[in-house]
Amino acid sequence: MTEKDIERLKEVFVTKEEMDKRFEQVDRRFEEMKGQLNEIMNSIDWLVKEYKKFDEERVIVANKVYDDHEKRIGAIENKLGMVV
Numbered sequence: 001m002t003e004k005d006i007e008r009l010k011e012v013f014v015t016k017e018e019m020d021k022r023f024e025q026v027d028r029r030f031e032e033m034k035g036q037l038n039e040i041m042n043s044i045d046w047l048v049k050e051y052k053k054f055d056e057e058r059v060i061v062a063n064k065v066y067d068d069h070e071k072r073i074g075a076i077e078n079k080l081g082m083v084v
Contacts (some may be wrong), residue, residue, distance in 0.1 A: 014022075077083075
């Protein structure tokens with residue numbers, strides 16, 4: 001294989017140096033994206049906390065409504081003389 005053949009191959013194929021450079025660029029981009037993802041997660045943290053709080057309150061209210069219905073239905077059944 002001649003030097004000319006090697007130069008032609010370098011034109012067609014990627015060299016190790018070029019691949020290393022490209023991987024460094026990709027690594028830097030991933031590091032940037034990781035930082036951006038952390039910023040996003042931190043910025044929506046309040047939203048997640050509010051949703052959890054809302055969900056807990058919803059469960060409490062639903063249980064109170066259910067308990068109230070149970071008492072009221074029991075009172076109606078007693079008044080009508082129904083045995084369940």
